[in-house]
Amino acid sequence: MNRDLIYLDNAATSWPKPEAVGRAMVACLEDEAGNPGRSGHRLSLAASRRVYAVREAVAQLFGAPDPLRVIFTHNATFAVNLALGGLLSPGDRVVCTGMEHNAVMRPLRDLEELGVEVVVAPCDATGRLDLEAFARVVAAGPTRMVALNHASNVTGTLCPVAEAAELAHRAGALVLVDAAQSAGSVPIDMAAMGIDLLAFTGHKGLLGPTGTGGLILGERVNAAEMRPLVQGGTGSRSAMERQPPDLPDRFEAGTINFVGIAGLGAGLEALADLGGPEAVGRWERELARQLWEGLSAIPGVRLFGTADFSQRVAVVSFTVEGRTVSEVGGRLDDEFGILTRVGLHCAPAAHRTIGTFPTGTVRLSPGPFNTPEQIERTIAAVRRIAEGA
Numbered sequence: 001m002n003r004d005l006i007y008l009d010n011a012a013t014s015w016p017k018p019e020a021v022g023r024a025m026v027a028c029l030e031d032e033a034g035n036p037g038r039s040g041h042r043l044s045l046a047a048s049r050r051v052y053a054v055r056e057a058v059a060q061l062f063g064a065p066d067p068l069r070v071i072f073t074h075n076a077t078f079a080v081n082l083a084l085g086g087l088l089s090p091g092d093r094v095v096c097t098g099m100e101h102n103a104v105m106r107p108l109r110d111l112e113e114l115g116v117e118v119v120v121a122p123c124d125a126t127g128r129l130d131l132e133a134f135a136r137v138v139a140a141g142p143t144r145m146v147a148l149n150h151a152s153n154v155t156g157t158l159c160p161v162a163e164a165a166e167l168a169h170r171a172g173a174l175v176l177v178d179a180a181q182s183a184g185s186v187p188i189d190m191a192a193m194g195i196d197l198l199a200f201t202g203h204k205g206l207l208g209p210t211g212t213g214g215l216i217l218g219e220r221v222n223a224a225e226m227r228p229l230v231q232g233g234t235g236s237r238s239a240m241e242r243q244p245p246d247l248p249d250r251f252e253a254g255t256i257n258f259v260g261i262a263g264l265g266a267g268l269e270a271l272a273d274l275g276g277p278e279a280v281g282r283w284e285r286e287l288a289r290q291l292w293e294g295l296s297a298i299p300g301v302r303l304f305g306t307a308d309f310s311q312r313v314a315v316v317s318f319t320v321e322g323r324t325v326s327e328v329g330g331r332l333d334d335e336f337g338i339l340t341r342v343g344l345h346c347a348p349a350a351h352r353t354i355g356t357f358p359t360g361t362v363r364l365s366p367g368p369f370n371t372p373e374q375i376e377r378t379i380a381a382v383r384r385i386a387e388g389a
């Protein structure tokens with residue numbers, strides 16, 4: 001029955017998942033449910049091999065220096081917390097952008113209370129980072145790290161990561177990139193883009209299940225100086241009472257989400273079968289462009305973000321004059337079976353930047369399995385709501 005819905009909330013989590021994702025997870029539970037890296041028997045070894053294969057696939061997708069520098073976490077939020085909490089100390093200075101999600105803002109505001117200086121570099125009203133202001137802010141003091149939102153979950157606007165990373169490196173800072181909204185829809189090469197820490201989530205553009213994600217450490221990051229957020233058993237060096245230095249074990253205490261990681265592996269294969277991030281991103285952007293053009297012709301509809309589609313992913317935020325965002329989202333769901341997300345999208349800073357705080361926007365986020373026909377139906381539905389029908 002749900003297959004009749006028009007799901008335009010892929011920025012929250014992608015849906016539907018490729019069938020192979022569920023199949024891979026069920027196969028793990030039924031046939032291979034040993035604990036990876038713990039015991040020496042065949043089921044445990046099979047699980048370890050499968051996890052390593054997914055680590056390799058992730059490393060290859062993002063141009064990571066070594067699969068062992070891929071740390072699996074529950075989601076992007078945990079990965080960002082690990083990077084910030086693991087590397088920043090009182091007295092350090094960190095620069096983020098005016099488009100950050102709370103996955104970055106909340107841990108930063110917490111670190112601020114502990115004595116970390118947090119500076120927010122401004123973005124314009126389309127969400128684009130002002131590189132000149134960023135350069136000034138980064139150079140204004142010894143900066144330990146910059147945190148960049150690669151693609152905004154509010155406007156879809158892309159951050160010029162390579163240019164910003166160059167400026168950050170010139171100032172001696174490490175570059176953390178929150179790729180929650182770009183991974184799977186934008187090609188990412190850590191070395192070419194100057195990314196030192198890449199936080200990704202598995203359940204959005206990588207088409208995997210919830211409970212998966214990770215942090216990838218570039219070569220500039222000295223893992224021995226980075227504090228783990230969680231400590232405990234790793235199945236390795238069991239005689240040690242301290243967290244071992246080896247990667248990825250140092251940052252993967254406790255049994256990892258082996259079943260979810262197997263699903264993530266199937267998601268990555270499905271993404272490759274669809275042509276990879278370049279092809280998927282192109283398809284999604286075409287749908288977003290169709291939405292943008294159709295919605296901008298409706299009187300009373302206001303769109304946010306850039307109209308330059310080479311500088312954005314397929315996240316389209318809008319408001320309708322005289323209607324609350326909850327009313328629009330509620331009617332799209334109840335009357336038309338169109339699923340969206342309304343409000344602040346866990347990113348109050350971004351809404352302040354684009355001028356939609358505190359009421360927020362209605363967000364439409366097409367994914368690889370949406371069709372132009374669904375987009376036409378969505379535009380027609382918004383038109384009816386805007387016209388007061």
Ligand SMILES: Cc1ncc(COP(=O)(O)O)c(C=O)c1O
Nearest residue numbers: 075076077101103153178180201
């Ligand atoms: C830009 C951005 N960063 C971080 C996150 C957090 O991702 P997760 O829920 O997988 O932790 C999201 C999720 O919505 C996001 O859009």
